[in-house]
Amino acid sequence: MTPAPPYRNHLHSSDDLVTTYAATRAGFVAQALEKNRRAVPYIAEARALQEAASQAQTPVDLLHIPGIEAGLLAAAGLSEKALVHLQEEDKRQAIENLIQNFLEPAGEKFVEELVFRFLLTRGDKLGGSMRNIGGILAQRKLTRAVLSTLRIAGIPYRWQHTKTRQWVDMTDDDSEIEFSLRGLSWKNADSSRTLIYNLTVPLVYNSNVDICLFNLNPDELVSTQYTSATSYIALGELKGGIDPAGADEHWKTARTALDRIRQAFADHAHSPYLFFIGAAIEKRMATEIWDQLERGVLTNAANLNDDHQITSISRWLCNL
Incomplete structure (x- = not known):
């Protein structure tokens, strides 16, 4: 059979x-x-950025806080792939544009604005990983x-x-x-x-x-x-x-x-x-x-x- x-x-x-x-x-x-599981590290990064950035009295002070450059660049809308193609002066300019165009107009809420913009970029990365x-x-x-x-x-x-x-x-x-x-x-x-x-x-x-x-x-x-x-x-x-x-x-x-x-x-x-x-x-x-x-x-x-x-x-x- x-x-x-x-x-x-x-x-x-x-x-x-x-x-x-x-x-x-x-x-x-x-x-x-x-998706929630994968979002955990991004939320933790945002909290760490918020804690460090809270030391700044004004948006310009962010430039002098060590250890947050990657977070500032992310808030400026630059992905990790984009950073590979940028020189140090390009990165500095991107952060200065972020401060002048978005953080200073936010007034005393500039740290919140920074964190929101950081999460927008990280959200794009999360969305890509979820495809x-x-x-x-x-x-x-x-x-x-x-x-x-x-x-x-x-x-x-x-x-x-x-x-x-x-x-x-x-x-x-x-x-x-x-x-x-x-x-x-x-x-x-x-x-x-x-x-x-x-x-x-x-x-x-x-x-x-x-x-x-x-x-x-x-x-x-x-x-x-x-x-x-x-x-x-x-x-x-x-x-x-x-x-x-x-x-x-x-x-x-x-x-x-x-x-x-x-x-x-x-x-x-x-x-x-x-x-x-x-x-x-x-x-x-x-x-x-x-x-x-x-x-x-x-x-x-x-x-x-x-x-x-x-x-x-x-x-x-x-x-x-």
Whole structure:
């Protein structure tokens, strides 16, 4: 008897893929909580700036208070990227313009004006970091599900730090490593498995792929420079945006990426498994995804908001 395709373990029809109103609401709340968490250091910086600036009797006195130049430049509207291209005299001029045009007209409220303008610039930075927050939260959720699958199976793993690119051995306490994790590596029977997020894949015209699963360990993988077609077991698109208004666009982007991956590997006579995980899945999208699953165009799919589906697809990935 032919075994049932893996998606049948958690999906019975296209309706199971559709995101519920409750899940949409919960997703927006999760994003709001993450935004508040990320805002904490900016608020702390603003308080520190306010405390230091309160020593000034007049706006011009701010020029003579040590240790607040970065805060003054931020209040002047200059981002960290912009500062790289400025000379010291340019920075001084920017601060003087801030004082003359905005702080002096504020009168005795100049410190408040300074802090408000500082927070405006920092708010822009926070907004920039939030543009892909859906994807970040999605990656964390999937990572935690994969980690849990490995843990309960008693399979040790190593994980790669996003910033340092160093591989770290598993420890007894793996709480919150999903905040810093880019990759995972483990053994499936006697074979190595390595999962990497957000990888530029040379074989797919140097396009970024959200999730890649390989049959190599990290050292072997690096030595191949990701150019060995047969080392790819599965590739997937992960779309964490929760806004229903953008759901169709997310799927179109993912579908195009998956078509590109399929064609690129066909050119190398290899057919890795392809899968899709999405947070915002509307009825029409779900019907199209289900059709691709039934025709074998996609191997697996799941709604990110459904714990059963994410657990099931994580088990599938870990057992490939």
